Amino acid sequence: MALNMEYFHDFLDKQLDLLEKACQAEQSISHDALAQLSPRGLRSSGLAWSNLSISRWYTGLGGKPIVELVPDGADLTSRGVQIVDLKTGDIVVIEEQIPKRQSKSYAHPSGVSGVVIRNSRQKITVALDINKINSIHDTSKRMLLIKIGNDAPYRRMIRTITDVKSTAEENLSGIMKISFGVSEHTPPEMILDGFEFLDENLNEDQKEAVLFALGAENIALIHGPPGTGKTHTLIEIIRQSVARGIRVLVCGPSNISVDNLADKLAQFRIPMIRLGHPARLLPTVLSNSLDVVIQDSDSGALVRDIRKEMDEKLILVKKARIVTERRQIWENIRELRIDYRTREKKCTDEILNTSKIVLATLHGAGSHLIKEQKFEVVIIDESGQALEAQSWIPLVKASKCILAGDHLQLGPTIPKSDANLQPLGSSLFERLIRLHGPAIKKSLSLQYRMNRVIMQYPSTALYQSSLKAASQVQNHLLSDLNGVEKTDDTQEPLVYWDTQGGFFRENASNIDESNPAVHMLHKNESKSNSMEAALCNLHLRSLIKSGVQSKDIAIITPYSAQVTAISERARQDYPDLEIGTVDGFQGREKEAVILSLVRSNDHGETGFLADERRLNVAMTRPRRHLCVIGDSETIGRGSHYLKNWIEFLEEHADLRYPDPSLFYTSK
Numbered sequence: 001m002a003l004n005m006e007y008f009h010d011f012l013d014k015q016l017d018l019l020e021k022a023c024q025a026e027q028s029i030s031h032d033a034l035a036q037l038s039p040r041g042l043r044s045s046g047l048a049w050s051n052l053s054i055s056r057w058y059t060g061l062g063g064k065p066i067v068e069l070v071p072d073g074a075d076l077t078s079r080g081v082q083i084v085d086l087k088t089g090d091i092v093v094i095e096e097q098i099p100k101r102q103s104k105s106y107a108h109p110s111g112v113s114g115v116v117i118r119n120s121r122q123k124i125t126v127a128l129d130i131n132k133i134n135s136i137h138d139t140s141k142r143m144l145l146i147k148i149g150n151d152a153p154y155r156r157m158i159r160t161i162t163d164v165k166s167t168a169e170e171n172l173s174g175i176m177k178i179s180f181g182v183s184e185h186t187p188p189e190m191i192l193d194g195f196e197f198l199d200e201n202l203n204e205d206q207k208e209a210v211l212f213a214l215g216a217e218n219i220a221l222i223h224g225p226p227g228t229g230k231t232h233t234l235i236e237i238i239r240q241s242v243a244r245g246i247r248v249l250v251c252g253p254s255n256i257s258v259d260n261l262a263d264k265l266a267q268f269r270i271p272m273i274r275l276g277h278p279a280r281l282l283p284t285v286l287s288n289s290l291d292v293v294i295q296d297s298d299s300g301a302l303v304r305d306i307r308k309e310m311d312e313k314l315i316l317v318k319k320a321r322i323v324t325e326r327r328q329i330w331e332n333i334r335e336l337r338i339d340y341r342t343r344e345k346k347c348t349d350e351i352l353n354t355s356k357i358v359l360a361t362l363h364g365a366g367s368h369l370i371k372e373q374k375f376e377v378v379i380i381d382e383s384g385q386a387l388e389a390q391s392w393i394p395l396v397k398a399s400k401c402i403l404a405g406d407h408l409q410l411g412p413t414i415p416k417s418d419a420n421l422q423p424l425g426s427s428l429f430e431r432l433i434r435l436h437g438p439a440i441k442k443s444l445s446l447q448y449r450m451n452r453v454i455m456q457y458p459s460t461a462l463y464q465s466s467l468k469a470a471s472q473v474q475n476h477l478l479s480d481l482n483g484v485e486k487t488d489d490t491q492e493p494l495v496y497w498d499t500q501g502g503f504f505r506e507n508a509s510n511i512d513e514s515n516p517a518v519h520m521l522h523k524n525e526s527k528s529n530s531m532e533a534a535l536c537n538l539h540l541r542s543l544i545k546s547g548v549q550s551k552d553i554a555i556i557t558p559y560s561a562q563v564t565a566i567s568e569r570a571r572q573d574y575p576d577l578e579i580g581t582v583d584g585f586q587g588r589e590k591e592a593v594i595l596s597l598v599r600s601n602d603h604g605e606t607g608f609l610a611d612e613r614r615l616n617v618a619m620t621r622p623r624r625h626l627c628v629i630g631d632s633e634t635i636g637r638g639s640h641y642l643k644n645w646i647e648f649l650e651e652h653a654d655l656r657y658p659d660p661s662l663f664y665t666s667k
């Protein structure tokens with residue numbers, strides 16, 4: 001690779017071009033679906049929900065007006081309020097429902113936009129955009145909620161890359177120079193002797209990685225297969241940095257990747273501030289959330305007073321019957337909000353200026369809250385999962401970065417995948433290794449998570465059998481845990497329920513995928529398998545009956561529709577049980593994992609499962625027990641990797657065949 005400024009400009013120009021295209025694709029897919037479908041079509045496509053009423057208005061953190069919407073009684077009893085794929089963070093528009101205007105096009109929804117902050121079966125909670133709030137004239141009317149595309153992440157990335165590109169040569173940071181081949185990377189000198197590690201249990205590779213990262217001038221990469229302690233090593237690096245008074249911005253591509261670190265840091269009582277909406281954070285890290293810290297602070301009291309006043313006004317809006325009166329109240333609320341933001345900023349700055357450790361998602365690192373803040377080091381975990389442009393959002397704030405990742409786990413997602421956009425899906429982590437070779441990274445290979453039987457297939461298939469199991473985990477079983485009985489399940493590290501035979505068919509999609517725009521929006525997201533969901537439930541209950549705690553179990557699946565199907569059965573009985581998509585579980589681990597593969601069809605279609613990296617993440621989350629549920633006839637017809645995996649399971653797992661008749665009635 002040529003070491004010059006030409007590469008810098010060429011590369012960033014290409015990035016900008018691809019980001020613009022991805023942003024347009026995001027906008028047009030959503031626009032097409034909205035333009036082509038009637039309100040009824042939107043509803044059946046899982047893009048809208050009608051007959052909602054506003055049950056409550058209040059002022060949320062950040063001074064945003066929050067509304068809670070509840071469905072019509074009939075809708076609530078039959079289907080609940082859950083909209084297909086409506087997730088926390090989705091952008092929606094709420095507008096007054098106009099009766100008998102079924103033909104109205106929603107290409108340009110005219111209501112108030114907002115962000116979903118919670119979606120339970122009873123209500124949807126949305127933080128609204130204050131500037132457009134006036135477009136809801138009558139809060140007592142029935143409301144329509146429409147999901148729209150979210151191009152904000154792309155806009156932020158485009159702004160960041162434009163800023164990087166416009167940096168004059170003499171102002172390029174050390175990170176930029178090395179990343180774009182303007183300078184060579186020089187590995188630091190490492191002297192293990194006499195260095196005091198805070199965690200004495202680190203193995204030799206991990207210790208070297210700590211010294212490598214602390215000693216690097218601008219960039220250090222930590223690379224390792226699942227469970228080798230990349231996050232564990234980052235924790236030591238952060239603790240060492242705190243001890244040296246170094247200011248660190250800790251990031252990850254998803255909320256869960258950041259919370260995973262925050263959760264571990266919290267165990268060492270390290271003072272830190274977590275940016276991000278509290279509704280999206282793990283309960284264990286809530287006390288470090290900026291919003292919560294503000295609320296508890298002295299200067300937060302002033303902020304609270306204004307919020308109370310805004311809430312009182314919001315109640316008045318609901319009661320006001322005359323349009324002019326309502327307008328006046330909204331005007332008052334807007335003025336109060338300006339005051340609120342000024343006071344909140346003062347309070348926020350006070351707290352952030354004194355925080356040595358700040359945590360945020362990569363996208364969140366672009367928040368106005370830390371716009372003026374500088375950090376000495378940026379740490380990014382799961383960095384192989386981030387788009388390169390996403391990584392630059394925090395990187396422009398520091399002179400040094402430490403990235404941890406594994407390019408054989410899930411890579412960056414380009415939400416509306418298009419073959420032309422594929423080059424965008426490469427991470428900075430991967431590119432740095434390509435550009436500078438292995439000297440830019442330290443590798444870890446001893447894993448402390450999986451029983452060796454669970455480890456064997458991913459190690460052989462993807463890591464040239466280089467993965468080794470630490471002695472303390474290589475034979476560990478659920479039955480070794482306190483309070484767990486010895487049963488056929490708890491003494492078995494690997495169970496495979498083979499659902500072959502055509503009885504456990506995947507369900508047809510419940511959304512109208514005949515429309516191409518809708519199909520794109522829901523591509524690969526809509527598959528479920530209710531018989532498999534019932535089988536997950538059966539296995540779960542058997543584990544719990546033998547004494548395994550529900551907080552130690554996760555049920556994961558590649559499809560979000562299957563997450564919903566499984567949640568319907570298990571969530572109420574076991575609130576601590578985690579049920580999620582494979583993608584959302586990267587970086588996490590549980591004692592026991594039940595994996596539902598969903599796909600069972602006549603055409604051998606394996607969809608999402610075809611990505612080796614997704615399955616790699618899925619099968620490397622458990623510590624002591626992995627239960628795979630899937631149809632060998634369908635999965636075995638997939639890629640070479642899938643076929644070999646099924647053969648491996650048939651040979652090494654405790655192979656079971658479920659009796660389909662047990663599940664027919666248990667929908």
Ligand SMILES: Nc1ncnc2c1ncn2[C@@H]1O[C@H](COP(=O)(O)OP(=O)(O)OP(=O)(O)O)[C@@H](O)[C@H]1O
Nearest residue numbers: 201202203225226227228229230231232448449587
């Ligand atoms: N030196 C060690 N001694 C004991 N346990 C360790 C050590 N290093 C890591 N672990 C444990 O191993 C498990 C996996 O570690 P960690 O989550 O940091 O791995 P990872 O490489 O980040 O995994 P992934 O790639 O899946 O994100 C954790 O339970 C962690 O506490």
